Amino acid sequence: MSDESRPSPAETPAKTSAETSAETSAAGRSPARTAAVIPAAGRGVRLGPGAPKALRALGGTPMLIHAVRAMAASRAVSLVVVVAPPDGAGEVKSLLDAHALPERTDFVVVPGGETRQESVRLGLDALPPEYGIVLVHDAARPLVPVDTVDAVIDAVREGAPAVVPAVPLADTVKQVEPAAAPGEPEPVVATPERARLRAVQTPQGFDRATLVRAHGTVTDDVTDDASMVEQLGLAVVVVPGHEEAFKVTRPLDLVLAEAVLARRRLNDGF
Ligand SMILES: Nc1ccn([C@@H]2O[C@H](COP(=O)(O)OP(=O)(O)OP(=O)(O)O)[C@@H](O)[C@H]2O)c(=O)n1
Numbered sequence: 001m002s003d004e005s006r007p008s009p010a011e012t013p014a015k016t017s018a019e020t021s022a023e024t025s026a027a028g029r030s031p032a033r034t035a036a037v038i039p040a041a042g043r044g045v046r047l048g049p050g051a052p053k054a055l056r057a058l059g060g061t062p063m064l065i066h067a068v069r070a071m072a073a074s075r076a077v078s079l080v081v082v083v084a085p086p087d088g089a090g091e092v093k094s095l096l097d098a099h100a101l102p103e104r105t106d107f108v109v110v111p112g113g114e115t116r117q118e119s120v121r122l123g124l125d126a127l128p129p130e131y132g133i134v135l136v137h138d139a140a141r142p143l144v145p146v147d148t149v150d151a152v153i154d155a156v157r158e159g160a161p162a163v164v165p166a167v168p169l170a171d172t173v174k175q176v177e178p179a180a181a182p183g184e185p186e187p188v189v190a191t192p193e194r195a196r197l198r199a200v201q202t203p204q205g206f207d208r209a210t211l212v213r214a215h216g217t218v219t220d221d222v223t224d225d226a227s228m229v230e231q232l233g234l235a236v237v238v239v240p241g242h243e244e245a246f247k248v249t250r251p252l253d254l255v256l257a258e259a260v261l262a263r264r265r266l267n268d269g270f
Pocket residue numbers: 038039040041042043044045046047053054083112113114115116117119120137138139140141247248249
């Protein structure tokens with residue numbers, strides 16, 4: 001780890017319970033260690049033509065590196081598994097070698113699959129046995145703050161089998177009947193009560209055995225891992241998400257991410 005990225009003792013924040021638990025594990029009193037799986041194998045079609053989305057630059061650094069640093073920023077996370085584009089594992093390994101990352105964290109790179117679900121499963125397959133808690137974090141959410149990561153870990157450590165960070169919605173949501181043919185109207189069938197809806201982010205946190213069972217059981221196409229646990233009939237707990245944990249999906253998201261990063265760099269004085 002470079003001196004530039006190592007906090008001075010004066011800057012070291014108070015320990016969260018995730019941090020304290022990590023140290024307890026290290027002392028051998030608790031077996032559950034925490035790993036983060038980062039699915040980064042998507043193409044980024046909605047972002048437009050270019051390199052795979054995770055490898056595109058944000059503030060001059062690949063989005064994936066921001067996401068890896070965001071996970072490794074939690075002292076509870078001692079392993080990060082990066083699920084690379086299927087033909088990009090070598091390039092991802094070189095990127096990890098080329099950027100300053102915390103020495104306390106181990107890194108593994110595996111090639112991904114055709115879908116996000118498949119990529120996450122391939123990441124899970126690469127986890128050593130001693131990791132009892134797993135975070136799944138989109139490479140496409142490069143700016144999630146460490147407090148959100150630690151809040152998710154804390155909730156899993158407190159016994160929740162699955163935890164999602166989430167934020168309230170700003171827009172009203174309509175459920176529609178899909179158009180019968182391209183160009184046909186989409187009739188509205190319902191307006192869910194907005195106060196009961198949440199926009200769900202990552203990292204999502206899991207008891208490892210639960211997530212492995214979910215991936216081994218649920219074969220439907222889903223858009224997040226927690227919904228697979230829901231299908232097992234198990235509880236999924238919500239913790240507060242963060243507006244800066246948004247997903248870079250379309251070109252305008254990248255403009256916002258650049259602005260957030262520029263503001264952080266200004267505030268940090270570099
Ligand atoms: N086969 C896939 C598809 C997606 N992902 C990852 O899942 C996360 C969330 O997916 P999304 O934002 O939809 O990324 P893409 O699939 O790349 O985007 P698009 O649908 O626009 O192509 C991303 O970090 C992406 O790299 C993955 O690991 N493997």
